[in-house]
Amino acid sequence: MRQNPARRAALLDAAIEVLAREGSRGLTQRAVDKEAGVPVGTASNYFRNRDELLVQTGTRVYERLDPGEDALAEQLAPVRDTASYAALMRRTVARITAFRSGYLALLELRLEATRRPGLRTLLTQRVRADVDANVARHEDAGLPGDATGVLLLYLAMNWLVVEELTLPDVLPEAVRDELITSAVQRALLSPGPGAA
Structure with missing residues (x-):
């Protein structure tokens, strides 16, 4: 080859x-x-x-x-509260949706992975590593919230990207921005189950 x-x-x-x-x-x-x-x-x-x-x-x-570790560290450095965290999430969604064909291809690959074990293994390893790295960066930076909050944001932002790329007229931009702010506040500041 x-x-x-x-x-x-x-x-x-x-x-x-x-x-x-x-x-x-x-x-x-x-x-x-x-x-x-x-x-x-x-x-x-x-x-x-x-x-x-x-x-x-x-x-x-x-x-x-992947923006690279240096770019991620630079983006995370000014994040200290929910407002700056929400701004980071908006920038992340904008960066991902700017590579429209890449994310749409990734959706196709995820569907194909349900039938192809090798592809499923690759995507599972890659997504798991990304999730673990996001949680670790969050914890290392001492940001509000916990690992569950980071996972909830990961899931919410991923579906927001899917919505934006596949049915962009469902949610106006102002609504998407408000939803990002609300998701950050709820995922990172709300007490977990059983909290007093």
Whole structure:
């Protein structure tokens, strides 16, 4: 197999676009070749089969969604209260929705993972690592709330992104902003079950 990293990345970026536009059924090596503007058969030189293409595409989506540890630390540094935490959540949602094709491709990959154990393993490991890292960053920064609050925000923000990308007219922007503020306040400041 060829190992040109730039070509591999271009093919995977093309696969992301195909997944976002055509869904998982439309993701073929030929479709990737066409999207990437390379000769027919190029993708098959890099990916043995469709399963490998799907797994590598999942890896690439996460590479492109990850702002990096330095950027995350910089974004988290000014967060000290619910207002600044809500602002961070708004920026995070905006960053993720700006990579529309990537997130839509990720949704397709999640659905495909219900039928493909290798892809399910990759996505499970990656999402678990992201969740654990988010909780650890939150705790290390001494922010209000606990691990459960962070998990609730993770779930709420993910569905807000899905809503924004798939049915953007359901919630006006002002309502989304209010919901983010409310979610942060409730998830991080509300006492948990059994609290006095």
